[in-house]
Amino acid sequence: MIRHFLxxxxxxxxxxxxxxxxxxxxxxxxxxxxLSFDASLLVAYAVGMAMAFTLNLLFVFPxxxxxxxxxxxxFVAVNLAFLPVVFGAAxxxxxxxxxxxxxxxxxxxxxxLALAIPMFAxxxxxxxxxxxxxxxxx
Numbered sequence: 001m002i003r004h005f006l007x008x009x010x011x012x013x014x015x016x017x018x019x020x021x022x023x024x025x026x027x028x029x030x031x032x033x034x035l036s037f038d039a040s041l042l043v044a045y046a047v048g049m050a051m052a053f054t055l056n057l058l059f060v061f062p063x064x065x066x067x068x069x070x071x072x073x074x075f076v077a078v079n080l081a082f083l084p085v086v087f088g089a090a091x092x093x094x095x096x097x098x099x100x101x102x103x104x105x106x107x108x109x110x111x112x113l114a115l116a117i118p119m120f121a122x123x124x125x126x127x128x129x130x131x132x133x134x135x136x137x138x
Contacts (some may be wrong), residue, residue, distance in 0.1 A: 024048025061131030092113035
């Protein structure tokens with residue numbers, strides 16, 4: 001199992017994930033100008049998910065066995081399954097940071113920490129289920 005994480009494909013996945021996480025994070029900051037922290041997390045999650053799917057499809061898991069629509073549906077299902085984890089972790093991290101006296105960038109730090117949680121599990125799910133049969137994108 002470890003060998004899957006010691007691959008160019010996983011490194012590409014991490015790169016795509018960082019880009020999608022940055023889009024997610026920036027979308028949350030932008031949406032936070034008009035929405036509550038909780039609501040802006042949900043909007044940002046959708047933005048990051050759209051970017052992550054597109055980049056993973058093109059660069060990390062090209063040529064999967066399933067039609068693109070089916071891959072997209074499975075991708076959304078996997079991400080919706082992780083949504084409560086990321087959402088709950090972001091809210092919890094934000095509360096813990098405030099409790100320990102962090103006053104600046106509290107929401108941003110909490111959100112960034114929460115985005116990293118599903119990385120290893122989601123890679124394996126995408127590799128063997130969502131984008132099944134994809135070439136090792138290079």
